[in-house]
Every structure is written in C-alpha cells, then in structure tokens.
Amino acid sequence: MWIDDWAAAAACQQSQPDQLFVRGAEQHKAKTVCAGCPVRTECLAEALDNEIEWGVWGGMTERERRALLKRRPNVTSWRQLLETAKGEHEQRYAVNG
Template identity: 60%
Template sequence: MSIAAVTEEWTQEWASQARCSSQDPDALFVRGKAQHDAKAVCKACPVLAQCLAEALDNRTEFGVWGGMTERERRALLRRRPDITSWKTALRAGMASHPTH
C-alpha cells in the first residue's frame, strides 16, 4: 500500500466507522476491570488511530478511546509533551508504517 493510500484511509468522519458505533456507548465509559472488555472492542477497529488522536488532542478525560483508558492516555501525554497535534503525529505514523 502506498503512502498516499494510507493517508487517504484517515477520515474526519471516523466515528460512524468505529467498531463501537453499533454498541451501547456506556460500555466504553466503565471503571476498573471492565475497561479490559471495553478495550477489546478497539483491537480490530479500522479507525483506532483517529479515535485515539481525537481523545488525545481534546484531552478527553473519561472512557476508553482508541484502545486506551484515561490513565493510559494521561501517561502518554506526560511522556510526549512535545506532540502538539496527535492527529498529525498518528497520521504521519500510519503513512510511515504501511500495513501492506
């Protein structure tokens, strides 16, 4: 797959393509051990990076987004304070690591 094709896969209208879009949204806003089940929904999601970028760029505090809990996202933000746009960073990462 070319870099252009990977870049085209990034969509602004990602939410309707998410694996969780047809599930109960409350299932992603859980605490403790239940977060493991919520994260499992994200594993094969075609828009995982877009979802994660949205949560990181907006400093979303609650729920599982992009396969990460709020604690995991906070830790990532602390480790990488240099990234000002997660959308740009994750999109560039997708382009530099084509899947095919």
Template identity: 70%
Template structure:
C-alpha cells in the same frame, strides 16, 4: 487522512451502549476489546488525545494510559498529524520491498 470523514460512523462501538466504554478497573479491559480491529481506532485515539478527553476508553486506551502517553510526549501539538504520519510510514515500510528483510 485521519480527518477526511466522520470516523465515528465507521467505529466498531457505534452501535454499542456508550456506558460500556465509560467503565472502571477490570471492565476497562473488556471495553478495550471492542477497539480491537476497529477500522478507525487511530482516528478515535487521536481525537481523545488532541481533545484531552478525561474519561472512557478511546482508541483502545484507558484514561490512565492516555494520561501517561500525554505526560511522556508533552511536546506533541497534534496527535492527529503524528499518528497520520506514523500510519503512512508503517504502510510504506510494509509495502516497500526495500524495507523488508530478506
């Protein structure tokens, strides 16, 4: 589950200068690379979306990308629940042999 622990302690950026995640334009792409492979990327993104955080790179998305996502999905009331459900479905689909093509 996304909310069972303090996910920030496991974040790939936990020891990074926070200012590197709150940058503009081309530097945002570099900041997003910090999120690649982060074990709590989904939790981070859900936190940013649920709290409508305006600034910084969170969960591998810039503020512009998050705003666009929020506009496309205005009926989502809990990104944490939606992303948790998607993660569980993905795990089932990748481990259930009936879900893989032969």
C-alpha cells in the same frame, strides 16, 4: 489513509456507549471493542488532542492516555503524529506485503 469522519466507521457504533465508559477491570473488556476497529488511530488522536478524560478511546483508557500525554508533553498535534505514523506503516506494509 486517514478518515476524517471516523466516528461513523467506528466499531463501537455497534455497542452501547456505556460499555466504553466503565471503571477498573471492565476497561480491559471495553478495550476489546477497539482491537479490530478500522479507525482506532483516528479515535485515539481525537482523545489525545482534546485531552478527553473519560472512557476508552482508541483502545486506551484515560489513565493510559494521561501517562502518554505526560511522556510526550511537546506533541502539539497527535493527529499529525499518528496520521504520519499510520501512513508510513501502511506504505511499508504495502511494499513488504
């Protein structure tokens, strides 16, 4: 299920915002905040669709997001793509549980 008001449910709500806007090796530590986040996919879609250049979003650094955008330049809606993939994953998991 896709959550439109995802920011309220984000795991990073419990941390300081500055922890997600770091450089270098500190980014790997920041990504751990996203690891178990229930709205990680929604957050990532937001960052990709809006080409957000700074910080860790959805478990990806700005460098990782730029590389993904370059690899998939024809994606017009990351939300649509990721929402569909998330729904298919959840459906498969529910069936194969």
